Amino acid sequence: MKILSVFGTRPEAVKMAPVVRALAQTKGIESRVCVTAQHRQMLDQVLDLFQIKPDYDLDLMRDDQSLAELSAAIFTDLDPILAGFKPDWVLVQGDTTTVAITALLAYYRRIRVGHVEAGLRTHDKWQPFPEEINRRVAGVAADLHFAPTEQARQNLLREGVIDATIALTGNPVIDALQFVAKQAEPETVKQLLDKLEIEKPMTKGPETRRLVLVTAHRRENFGKPLEDICLALKELAERGDVEIVYPVHLNPNVQEPVNRLLKHVEHVTLLPPLDYLPLVHLMKRATLILTDSGGIQEEAPAFGIPVLVLREVTERPEGVEAGTLKLVGTDTQRIVAEATRLLDQPSAYAEMAKAVNPFGDGHAAEKIVAALLNFK
């Protein structure tokens, strides 16, 4: 069985890494990897961490490129690889432009498609944009759907997907997280936490200084919503008893407003995008996480860290139901109020800070490989 895994961004690489490693260890499977490199630096960090050497690298990232330019380039450059390698299966993960275009292209070549992290939906085509439509496109083209949770499976069944083509596998993000969380805390993280005096007693009062970790980069938040998020961070920083650490995504639409509004603010540390290993370790040490990322909504519950989700809707209701995620949107005062409540009220904090893991048991990759081998 010949399998081509195609991915393009950092989060896809994190979640596909356990699958790629499992495929490589399976007899009877010839596994190759193609990266579109829709991200460059951010993707390469993850490839190094998981020691994945792509067989094909389309190197498609251009500065601030449009979705149309990227899509056209994937069609043009991936097609000859499908024609040459002739895989039996193409695997894609999640909901990026790489996923939607690759799934469609594989269909044009009459190659079977396996979709990892299938069935996530907000049922609002504009949120997240363009991911909600990207994952639906992948779902329409897919022959085998690897649903991470029962709710994701139910979403697919409601859309008429045949039950026998859905495998309930969990999300390989938990496999990746376990692999990385076991490794020692990197020196860079230790040094940063020491410098910021995290968990050190404060000179005034009995409290210790706490870490608030932030990531925000979603397209539907570009413009005013992202600016409102930054203003909330500025206000929270004025408390003086928290250190806000924000690794800033390389997209120019994120870099510009974040640097303009937060660069010289006391108690706010802006960092370049972090490698997955330090990010996971920072997450473990955070008191509170504010994010619009999808993956962090899956990872933080596993550590029992409360997450305020900077979005109006989520395709990960499992974490909200479990009580560790709370949707707060992007309104400045709402963010400040919700964060303040958690920081000031131990009972409110304790209610959210419970470790649950609705997204997988760390064995998703092997279940995905088994489902491929058993497909009839």
Ligand code: UD1
């Ligand atoms: C993409 C995905 C989004 C995912 C996110 C994770 C789409 C439409 N969006 O958004 O679903 O959540 O990745 O990060 O597929 N850049 C660099 N270096 C990098 C990466 C990006 O300079 O390593 C800059 C480039 O200017 C690039 C821009 O960021 O053009 C945007 O990257 P792109 O892949 O188009 O979208 P993201 O906003 O990263």
